[in-house]
Amino acid sequence: MTAVTATPARSENRAWRGIGVQIAPFLAILAAAMILPFVSNDYWALIGTRAAIYWVLVSGLNLIVGFAGHLAIGYVALLTLGAYTTSVLVAGNVMPPLDVFAALAIAGVVGAVFGVVVGLPALRLRTFYFAMSTLGFATIVAQIALAWQSVTGGGIGIVGPEFPAPFNTAWGYYYLCITFAAVCTWLTANVAHSRFGRALIAIRDAEVAAEATGISKPRMLIAIFLFAGALAAIAGGLFASLQTYITPDAFTFDLSVLFFIAILIGGRGSILGPMLGTIILTILPEVAAPLAAWSTFFYAVLLLVIVLVMPGGIAALLDLRNRRPLASNRAIVPRPAALAECFRKTAGDKTLKLRGVTLSFGNVRAIDNLDLDVKPGEIHGLIGPNGSGKTTTLNVISGYYVAKGGTIGLGDRMLQPGVPTLRAHHGIARTFQTPRVIGEASVLQNVMIGGNIDGRASFVEALFALPRNRRDEQMLTEKARALLGVVGLEALADVRADRLQHSELRFIEIARALMLEPDFLLLDEPAAGLSGDEIERLAALIRAISRRGTGLLLVEHHADLIFDICDQVTVLNLGRILAAGTPAEIRVHKEVVSAYLGG
Numbered sequence: 001m002t003a004v005t006a007t008p009a010r011s012e013n014r015a016w017r018g019i020g021v022q023i024a025p026f027l028a029i030l031a032a033a034m035i036l037p038f039v040s041n042d043y044w045a046l047i048g049t050r051a052a053i054y055w056v057l058v059s060g061l062n063l064i065v066g067f068a069g070h071l072a073i074g075y076v077a078l079l080t081l082g083a084y085t086t087s088v089l090v091a092g093n094v095m096p097p098l099d100v101f102a103a104l105a106i107a108g109v110v111g112a113v114f115g116v117v118v119g120l121p122a123l124r125l126r127t128f129y130f131a132m133s134t135l136g137f138a139t140i141v142a143q144i145a146l147a148w149q150s151v152t153g154g155g156i157g158i159v160g161p162e163f164p165a166p167f168n169t170a171w172g173y174y175y176l177c178i179t180f181a182a183v184c185t186w187l188t189a190n191v192a193h194s195r196f197g198r199a200l201i202a203i204r205d206a207e208v209a210a211e212a213t214g215i216s217k218p219r220m221l222i223a224i225f226l227f228a229g230a231l232a233a234i235a236g237g238l239f240a241s242l243q244t245y246i247t248p249d250a251f252t253f254d255l256s257v258l259f260f261i262a263i264l265i266g267g268r269g270s271i272l273g274p275m276l277g278t279i280i281l282t283i284l285p286e287v288a289a290p291l292a293a294w295s296t297f298f299y300a301v302l303l304l305v306i307v308l309v310m311p312g313g314i315a316a317l318l319d320l321r322n323r324r325p326l327a328s329n330r331a332i333v334p335r336p337a338a339l340a341e342c343f344r345k346t347a348g349d350k351t352l353k354l355r356g357v358t359l360s361f362g363n364v365r366a367i368d369n370l371d372l373d374v375k376p377g378e379i380h381g382l383i384g385p386n387g388s389g390k391t392t393t394l395n396v397i398s399g400y401y402v403a404k405g406g407t408i409g410l411g412d413r414m415l416q417p418g419v420p421t422l423r424a425h426h427g428i429a430r431t432f433q434t435p436r437v438i439g440e441a442s443v444l445q446n447v448m449i450g451g452n453i454d455g456r457a458s459f460v461e462a463l464f465a466l467p468r469n470r471r472d473e474q475m476l477t478e479k480a481r482a483l484l485g486v487v488g489l490e491a492l493a494d495v496r497a498d499r500l501q502h503s504e505l506r507f508i509e510i511a512r513a514l515m516l517e518p519d520f521l522l523l524d525e526p527a528a529g530l531s532g533d534e535i536e537r538l539a540a541l542i543r544a545i546s547r548r549g550t551g552l553l554l555v556e557h558h559a560d561l562i563f564d565i566c567d568q569v570t571v572l573n574l575g576r577i578l579a580a581g582t583p584a585e586i587r588v589h590k591e592v593v594s595a596y597l598g599g
C-alpha cells in the first residue's frame with residue numbers, strides 16, 4: 001500500500017488503542033460488579049442479580065431494537081416463555097425432572113425458535129404494526145400460562161428452578177448471573193463490531209443502500225431473532241429462579257417497557273448505553289422508593305425527556321470523540337493514483353446490456369423501449385431534462401424497479417429483475433442521487449459496509465470472534481481506509497458520518513461502492529452540490545476507476561463534466577432516447593441542444 005494506507009504496524013496499533021478505549025468502560029462495570037458483594041448486603045445482591053438478568057435479555061433485544069431499528073416492544077413474552085419452560089422442565093410436569101442447566105439450555109432453544117416466530121412479521125410489517133404484533137404475542141403467552149393449569153399451575157403458579165451449590169446463595173447466584181451477563185455482553189459486542197452488526201444498522205438507516213451492497217435483510221434479521229430469543233428465554237429461566245415462585249402476574253407490561261426504554265435511553269447502535277440504561281432503570285426505583293409505584297409514569301416522562309432533550313441517549317453523551325469540532329475549511333483531495341493498489345480482483349470483460357427496457361408509473365412512461373450498452377472500462381453519460389427517466393434507468397439496472405418490458409444482461413447472461421441484493425454479487429455497485437449513508441456510524445464503518453459480501457465468516461463465527469471473522473474485519477478495515485485515502489477522506493475516518501458536508505457524503509458513497517471492486521459503477525449525479533475544484537477532482541477519480549476496467553454509467557446534469565470525461569453519451573427525453581453518440585456528436589446535436597443543453 002502507498003502513503004494513503006496506514007502501514008500494518010500503525011494500523012494495528014490504532015486498532016489495539018481503539019479496542020482498549022472501547023473495552024475500558026465494560027471492564028470498569030465488571031470490576032464494580034465483582035466488588036459489590038464486599039461492600040454491600042443481600043438486598044443489593046437481589047438488585048444486582050435482577051439487573052444482570054435484565055441485561056441478558058436486553059443485550060439480545062438491543063440488536064433488534066437499537067441496531068436493526070425494529071420496535072419489538074413485547075419482549076416480556078420471551079422472558080415468560082423461558083421462565084415457564086425452565087420451571088416446568090425442572091419441576092418435571094411434562095417429563096422426568098431435568099437438571100436446571102439442561103432445562104435452561106432447552107429454554108434457550110425454545111426461545112430461539114419463538115424469537116423467530118415473533119420476529120417474522122418484521123420482514124413484512126412496518127415498525128408500528130410489528131410493535132403491535134409483538135405485544136399480541138406477549139398477551140398470547142400470558143394467556144397460555146394462565147390457562148394451561150396442569151403444566152404451568154395457572155393463576156396459582158409454579159415453583160422457580162433452584163440452582164445447585166455454589167449458586168444457591170444470594171451472592172453465589174449473583175455471580176452466576178453476572179457471568180451470564182458478561183458472556184452476553186461479549187457475544188453481542190462481537191456481533192456489533194462485525195460485518196453483521198454494520199449490516200443491521202445499514203438496514204435500519206439506509207435500507208436501499210444496504211441492499212445495493214448485497215446485504216440480505218431476511219437472513220440478518222432471522223439470525224438476530226434466533227439469538228435474541230435464546231437470550232431472552234435464558235433470562236426468563238434465571239428470572240424464575242430469582243423469583244423462586246412464578247405466576248403470570250410476575251410478567252407485567254411494565255417489564256417490557258423497561259427493556260425497551262433501557263435501549264432508548266442507552267442510545268441506538270450502542271452496547272454500553274443500553275447496559276447503563278438497564279442498570280439505571282433497575283436500580284432507580286429501588287433507591288427512590290416512591291418511584292416504584294410510579295414506574296409507568298416515570299418511564300413515560302423518561303421517554304419524553306429522551307426524545308426531546310437527548311435523542312442520541314447515553315451513548316451520544318459519552319461519545320466525546322465526536323464532540324471535538326471539525327476543521328471548517330476541509331478540502332477533499334482524492335488520490336486516484338492509489339486506486340490500483342486497493343483492487344485485487346480483475347475487472348470483468350462483459351458488457352452491461354439493456355434491451356427494450358420499458359417502465360411506466362401509472363400513465364407516466366418513465367422509460368420507453370430503452371437500449372443501452374455500457375462496456376467494461378467505458379464512461380457512459382446518461383443525460384436529459386428533469387423527469388426524463390435517468391434515475392429510473394439506474395433503479396431498473398440495480399433491481400429496485402421491475403421493468404414491464406425488456407431485459408438487462410451482463411454479456412449473454414440475463415439479470416434477475418427486482419432483486420437488488422443480487423446486483424452486488426454480479427459486480428454492479430451504485431451511488432444515490434441523495435446520498436444514503438448511515439449518519440450514526442463512522443465514515444470508516446460506512447465504507448466497510450460496501451465490502452460486506454466479501455466477508456467469509458458466518459454469524460456464529462462473528463458471535464464468538466473466531467479467526468475467520470477477525471481476518472474479515474482486518475481485511476475490510478484496511479481496504480476501507482485505503483479507499484478513504486483514494487477519495488481524500490482518510491482524516492475523517494473515525495468521525496460520525498452525519499457531521500460531514502454534503503460533498504463529503506458523495507465521496508463516501510463512491511468509496512463504499514469501490515469496496516466491491518465493481519465491474520460496473522452506476523453514479524447518480526455525483527457532482528451535485530460539489531464545488532468547481534471538487535468536480536475536477538471527481539473527474540480525475542472517475543477516469544482512474546474506468547482505467548481499471550470498471551464500466552461507469554454516469555447520470556449528471558453538469559454538461560461540462562459529461563463532455564469532458566465520457567466516452568459515450570445517451571440523451572433521454574420523456575423516457576426515450578433522443579440521441580446517442582460521442583460527446584462531440586452530442587454537443588452539436590440539434591434536438592439535444594434545443595431540448596436540453598439550450599442555446
Ligand SMILES: Nc1ncnc2c1ncn2[C@@H]1O[C@H](COP(=O)(O)OP(=O)(O)OP(=O)(O)O)[C@@H](O)[C@H]1O
Nearest residue numbers: 361364365366384385386387388389390391392393
Ligand atoms: N416511484 C415512482 N413513482 C411514480 N412516478 C415515478 C417514480 N419514480 C419516477 N417517477 C416518474 O418517472 C419519471 C422519470 O423520473 P426519473 O426520476 O427517472 O427522472 P430523472 O431523469 O432522473 O429526473 P431528475 O434529473 O430530476 O433526477 C418522472 O416523471 C417521475 O415523476
